[in-house]
Amino acid sequence: MRRLLADAYYFAYVKAGGRLPREKLFNDFLIVACASVHGIDIVISEDNATLASELSLLAYQKVNHEQKLYFPQFIKYEEFKHLIRTSFPNPVINSSDKFGIFLGIFYIFPRVNFCFSLHNLLKESLIYKSFVIESDA
DSSP: OHHHHHHHHHHHHHHTTOOSOHHHHHHHHHHHHHHHHTTOOEEEEOOTTTTTOHHHHHHHHHHHHHHTOOOOEEEOHHHHHHHHHHHSOOTTTTSSOHHHHHHHHHHHOTTOOEEEEOTTSHHHHHHHHHHHHHHHO
C-alpha cells in the first residue's frame, strides 16, 4: 500500500511539473505515504528541496484527497521546538537539551503521532528511512 501510494505521489509530482528522478524522491515519498496511511499528524522536515517542496506538497494533497487519506501537517524543526516550548511551562521542555525536548513530546502530546524527517541529520535520516522501507516490506 505505501509503495503504491509513494508511486502515486511521484506520478502526481511529475504531472505537476516536477523533474527530479524517482530515485531521489522515492524514500521521501515513502515517509509521507507512511505518515498518511497511519494517520500521523505532523511531519517535521527541513528538506525543502524534495520532501517538502511546493510540487511535492501539491502531489501529496492531490493523491491523499483522491484516496481519502489523512494529510499530515508539515512544519520546520524550529517551529516544532517553539510549539513544544510554548505549550507548557516545563523546565525540562524549555531547556536547550534536545533529548529533553524529545521526551517532552510524549508529555505534551500523548495522543498525537509524529513523523520526524530530519534530512539534514544524516544518521537519523538513514535510520528513519531504513525503518520505513523495512516496515513496508
